[in-house]
Amino acid sequence: MGGDRDERESGQLRAELDDVLAARDQMQGLVQAIVSIGAHLDLDITVHRIVDAAKQLSGAPYAALGMCSLDGTFESFVCSGIDDDTARLLGDLHLGAGMRWDDMATHPPFDESRIPPFKALLGIPIVVRGKGFGALYLADDRTGRVFTDAQENTVRALATAAAAAIDNARLFERERESAKWTKASREITTALLSGDPQTGPLQLIVNLALELADAEQAILLVPHESESPGADPDTLVVSATAGRYASEVIGREVPMGSSTTGGVARRGVPLITDSFQYPIEGFTDVGERSAIVMPLIADGSVLGVIAVARRPHQPAFGDDYLDLVSDFARHAALALALAAGRENALNHELAGADTVDDAVVAAAEELRRLWRARRVLAVTFPNRPGIAESVPKVVCAGEEVQWLELPADIRRILAALRDGDLLSPNAAQPGTAGIAVQHPAGLLVVWIELADDRSFTLEDQTLLTVLAGRLSAGLQRVHRVDQQRETALALQHAILGPAKLPHGFTVRYQAASAPLEVGGDWFDVIDLDDGRIAMIVGDCVGHGLTAATVMGQVRSACRALLLDNPSPSAALRGMDRFAARLPGAQCTTAVIAVLDPSTGELVYASAGHPPPIVVPADGCPSLLDEAHTIALGLRADWPRRESRVMMPAGATVVLYTDGLVERRRVLLDEGIGDVAALVEDGRGAALEGLADTVMSELVPDGGYQDDVVLLLYRHPGPLELTFHPDADQLAPTRAALRRWLARTRMTQATAMEVLVAAGEAVANAIEHGHRHGLQGTVSVLATAMVDHVQLTITDTGAWKSPEVPRDIHRGRGIGLMRALMQDVTIAHDATGTTVHLYARMT
Numbered sequence: 149m150g151g152d153r154d155e156r157e158s159g160q161l162r163a164e165l166d167d168v169l170a171a172r173d174q175m176q177g178l179v180q181a182i183v184s185i186g187a188h189l190d191l192d193i194t195v196h197r198i199v200d201a202a203k204q205l206s207g208a209p210y211a212a213l214g215m216c217s218l219d220g221t222f223e224s225f226v227c228s229g230i231d232d233d234t235a236r237l238l239g240d241l242h243l244g245a246g247m248r249w250d251d252m253a254t255h256p257p258f259d260e261s262r263i264p265p266f267k268a269l270l271g272i273p274i275v276v277r278g279k280g281f282g283a284l285y286l287a288d289d290r291t292g293r294v295f296t297d298a299q300e301n302t303v304r305a306l307a308t309a310a311a312a313a314i315d316n317a318r319l320f321e322r323e324r325e326s327a328k329w330t331k332a333s334r335e336i337t338t339a340l341l342s343g344d345p346q347t348g349p350l351q352l353i354v355n356l357a358l359e360l361a362d363a364e365q366a367i368l369l370v371p372h373e374s375e376s377p378g379a380d381p382d383t384l385v386v387s388a389t390a391g392r393y394a395s396e397v398i399g400r401e402v403p404m405g406s407s408t409t410g411g412v413a414r415r416g417v418p419l420i421t422d423s424f425q426y427p428i429e430g431f432t433d434v435g436e437r438s439a440i441v442m443p444l445i446a447d448g449s450v451l452g453v454i455a456v457a458r459r460p461h462q463p464a465f466g467d468d469y470l471d472l473v474s475d476f477a478r479h480a481a482l483a484l485a486l487a488a489g490r491e492n493a494l495n496h497e498l499a500g501a502d503t504v505d506d507a508v509v510a511a512a513e514e515l516r517r518l519w520r521a522r523r524v525l526a527v528t529f530p531n532r533p534g535i536a537e538s539v540p541k542v543v544c545a546g547e548e549v550q551w552l553e554l555p556a557d558i559r560r561i562l563a564a565l566r567d568g569d570l571l572s573p574n575a576a577q578p579g580t581a582g583i584a585v586q587h588p589a590g591l592l593v594v595w596i597e598l599a600d601d602r603s604f605t606l607e608d609q610t611l612l613t614v615l616a617g618r619l620s621a622g623l624q625r626v627h628r629v630d631q632q633r634e635t636a637l638a639l640q641h642a643i644l645g646p647a648k649l650p651h652g653f654t655v656r657y658q659a660a661s662a663p664l665e666v667g668g669d670w671f672d673v674i675d676l677d678d679g680r681i682a683m684i685v686g687d688c689v690g691h692g693l694t695a696a697t698v699m700g701q702v703r704s705a706c707r708a709l710l711l712d713n714p715s716p717s718a719a720l721r722g723m724d725r726f727a728a729r730l731p732g733a734q735c736t737t738a739v740i741a742v743l744d745p746s747t748g749e750l751v752y753a754s755a756g757h758p759p760p761i762v763v764p765a766d767g768c769p770s771l772l773d774e775a776h777t778i779a780l781g782l783r784a785d786w787p788r789r790e791s792r793v794m795m796p797a798g799a800t801v802v803l804y805t806d807g808l809v810e811r812r813r814v815l816l817d818e819g820i821g822d823v824a825a826l827v828e829d830g831r832g833a834a835l836e837g838l839a840d841t842v843m844s845e846l847v848p849d850g851g852y853q854d855d856v857v858l859l860l861y862r863h864p865g866p867l868e869l870t871f872h873p874d875a876d877q878l879a880p881t882r883a884a885l886r887r888w889l890a891r892t893r894m895t896q897a898t899a900m901e902v903l904v905a906a907g908e909a910v911a912n913a914i915e916h917g918h919r920h921g922l923q924g925t926v927s928v929l930a931t932a933m934v935d936h937v938q939l940t941i942t943d944t945g946a947w948k949s950p951e952v953p954r955d956i957h958r959g960r961g962i963g964l965m966r967a968l969m970q971d972v973t974i975a976h977d978a979t980g981t982t983v984h985l986y987a988r989m990t
Contacts, residue, residue: 652865765798
């Protein structure tokens with residue numbers, strides 16, 4: 149009996165010892181497993197090690213670790229020994245705080261067709277930072293095998309350690325992802341600083357977003373400007389794409405008010421979603437998948453939206469991803485601001501500058517506006533060989549200041565920037581920043597003083613560097629254009645038309661091809677051998693120097709043809725042959741009018757040109773359109789006809805190019821009618837003022853979009869006489885004035901009064917102004933207006949003072965002039981005497 153008891157006790161001790169050894173081995177295995185799963189910071193490797201350790205500690209042949217999505221459902225599994233579909237069946241079980249089943253047949257949660265091929269099952273949840281990360285499942289299909297309390301406790305301990313390892317791996321992954329996004333942000337900045345137009349900031353943004361998010365598609369949408377001025381944009385347009393269906397998606401439009409992307413743009417708040425309102429064909433209609441939509445915000449304004457969509461079976465974006473991409477989105481917004489706003493604003497100011505000095509002033513004002521700065525200084529340090537020191541030129545936007553008025557420490561900083569590296573910002577002092585750029589005359593230092601003492605951020609410095617680079621390039625461009633403009637204008641003035649027109653004519657020219665200010669329109673006024681005057685206005689196709697070169701050749705040909713044969717139709721036939729052989733001259737239009745100033749007869753012909761307008765002194769305007777034919781150089785031997793019209797006294801004829809009257813969505817006849825109405829309203833005004841009025845009243849918003857020539861003549865033209873102060877000149881002067889007055893609308897009686905008054909003025913100029921000899925000259929200028937004539941008699945002598953006592957038989961000329969004329973003014977100065985006489989037509 150005692151031996152049996154000893155044997156039982158011995159067996160019990162051995163069993164207890166085996167349990168202790170097994171527990172020790174289990175603990176050692178657990179410690180080793182914990183060390184193993186915590187030794188690597190890659191999340192995928194960590195998860196696989198957790199599955200392997202669980203199998204080893206439990207002795208189970210099958211294991212799966214399910215990972216949850218944001219809504220708590222399992223989105224992926226890491227499996228060992230079983231397939232993904234079987235693991236998802238286990239994931240359908242209600243796990244709660246954990247489960248341990250010895251026989252799944254006694255717990256039938258599945259229909260018969262979906263029962264997993266297992267007997268024993270152990271399920272333990274994994275909780276990371278209080279949130280369900282997933283669950284660990286262990287299964288055994290061997291008969292009689294069950295999971296013990298010790299194994300369950302070990303797996304629970306493993307799950308606790310796994311939570312810590314997963315947390316560490318996720319933190320590491322987040323830092324690694326953050327580093328990738330930060331690097332991408334630097335790539336955007338580098339691309340901006342390079343200034344390479346091939347870089348394409350918008351395309352770079354979507355390419356990086358697609359790559360970093362491991363996504364299927366990425367698009368960037370920007371607001372589409374509303375057609376109503378000042379209205380908020382109502383549409384987003386896809387401006388850059390990457391990934392699947394990129395070519396199909398580009399250019400798609402999305403309404404701002406009824407779309408997911410539009411809602412993000414209006415609210416300025418990022419969003420994670422798996423479905424979109426107003427699907428974009430080729431993007432959001434591919435299928436439900438996780439997408440992140442980020443607004444691009446700069447200076448409080450939403451400049452665009454990035455939308456990135458993953459594949460249908462990829463993990464969904466987590467809330468922490470919004471923080472991860474925020475820095476990238478800020479840099480992307482900066483890129484978009486530069487590409488679509490601030491840089492363009494500066495470029496616009498530079499493009500509108502005529503000189504380098506104008507460009508510096510405009511740039512300083514624009515930089516002050518962008519940063520809402522108290523003051524921006526643009527200091528030019530000239531590069532003048534042989535001069536050691538010269539006072540820098542200061543342009544100031546804001547509070548005015550000169551170089552010597554600046555504090556000494558500021559002058560030292562500016563000088564240091566001049567001597568330092570170009571395009572390297574200095575923002576050491578809070579509230580200020582400076583940068584040096586190349587200037588055509590030396591170096592330019594830009595100094596910004598903010599309204600407060602805040603520091604210049606990285607974004608501020610990036611923006612300043614990029615804009616400074618654009619400023620430097622813009623200044624060089626303006627300098628080159630300024631030099632080219634001088635050459636171009638000299639060429640234009642040489643070939644455009646006569647520098648000085650006869651009295652009675654006036655012209656205005658406006659080129660549309662900024663900045664060179666040259667084009668293909670021209671005019672000419674030619675004194676012909678038979679005493680007549682030819683007026684020509686023409687228009688060669690195109691703008692700029694090329695059109696101006698063609699125009700110069702066509703104009704010279706027209707002048708030569710008219711001097712050889714003063715016939716408008718014959719000149720057009722000759723120009724037809726010339727234009728057909730000169731590249732670029734085809735489709736040139738021209739109108740030629742030959743005027744007989746003595747009779748008012750006007751002979752005209754037109755080749756595809758808008759018709760001249762005649763505005764009489766007391767009637768309705770009319771168009772000279774009876775001799776209109778096709779443009780030059782189009783058809784060989786095309787018949788060119790001409791027509792004749794008599795210009796009534798006081799009438800104004802208007803020749804012009806189509807740039808004056810053509811407008812989008814406005815009929816050509818309406819534009820011509822506007823010109824006629826303006827000339828009719830101003831027919832009582834002097835020609836110079838009338839020309840200015842027409843040009844200013846018809847200029848469209850944004851300036852003339854085509855070259856413009858406006859040529860005016862009023863009949864009769866002024867009479868101009870200059871002669872020596874000899875009494876023998878009285879009779880010829882009176883005869884010439886009588887003939888000229890006959891061409892006006894003045895009555896015979898009034899004309900006689902003018903002749904008497906003018907005769908007295910000329911006699912006084914000869915007798916009083918040049919009483920000591922015939923040196924000097926006397927000139928007479930008579931100008932006809934609609935309701936009056938004006939005569940100006942000028943001499944280069946010195947009138948003697950009135951005699952005292954007055955000779956009763958002399959000195960009555962001035963009184964007679966005042967009695968006959970409506971107004972008389974006499975002005976004496978060191979150069980001579982000028983008499984103005986005014987008389988009404990009736």
